[in-house]
Amino acid sequence: MMEMSSRLILNPKNFEITIDRLCFELIENHDDFSESVIIGLQPRGIYLSNRIASQLRHFLPGKEILTGNLDITFFRDDFRRRENVIVPSATEIDFIIENKKVILVDDVLYTGRTIRAALDAILAFGRPSKVELLTLINRKFSRHVPIEPNYVGKQIDTIMSDKVKVSWRETDGKDEVWLLTKEKEE
Numbered sequence: 001m002m003e004m005s006s007r008l009i010l011n012p013k014n015f016e017i018t019i020d021r022l023c024f025e026l027i028e029n030h031d032d033f034s035e036s037v038i039i040g041l042q043p044r045g046i047y048l049s050n051r052i053a054s055q056l057r058h059f060l061p062g063k064e065i066l067t068g069n070l071d072i073t074f075f076r077d078d079f080r081r082r083e084n085v086i087v088p089s090a091t092e093i094d095f096i097i098e099n100k101k102v103i104l105v106d107d108v109l110y111t112g113r114t115i116r117a118a119l120d121a122i123l124a125f126g127r128p129s130k131v132e133l134l135t136l137i138n139r140k141f142s143r144h145v146p147i148e149p150n151y152v153g154k155q156i157d158t159i160m161s162d163k164v165k166v167s168w169r170e171t172d173g174k175d176e177v178w179l180l181t182k183e184k185e186e
Helices: 012-029 045-059 113-125
Strands: 004-010 036-042 066-070 101-109 130-140 151-157 163-165 178-182
Touching: 004 012, 004 066, 004 151, 012 101, 012 130, 012 151, 012 178, 036 045, 036 113, 045 066, 045 101, 045 130, 045 151, 066 113, 101 113, 113 130, 130 163
Parallel strands: 036 066, 036 101, 101 130, 130 151
Antiparallel strands: 004 178, 163 178
């Protein structure tokens, strides 16, 4: 069995600073969010989107920030190919996205397939004027489809055998990001 080594990518303090920075970047580009909506991708993008929305409401008191959660299970290209059955989550979008700027939010961008599925799924709610992508971690050198984020918390160089583990205060007790790498056998 191959051992994994781990390296801390974001500690709790840097995690918080990164989320604040992402919020300020969003404010620069979306002003008061009157024409923009934030959609978190199920299952783990919702933690980031909720945190982003909460901070935006703090930075922009009195402004309405429309947020929703999108389940892309049935839009995945590997839906019927997986050994483990994918259990759908609830899509919660109670507004029309027609002609809105949509900010899709996910925790880790890896192959891009999840985002491709999200682009298909989002069209059921209208045709946005623009779609942007915000991700906490951008794993470079791993794309299967040509998708790049507009907003990046941290960009890391990884190989296919690496794993990125994002821990959330809401589910894991603290905010951290770890890079897990297989150690070479001697």
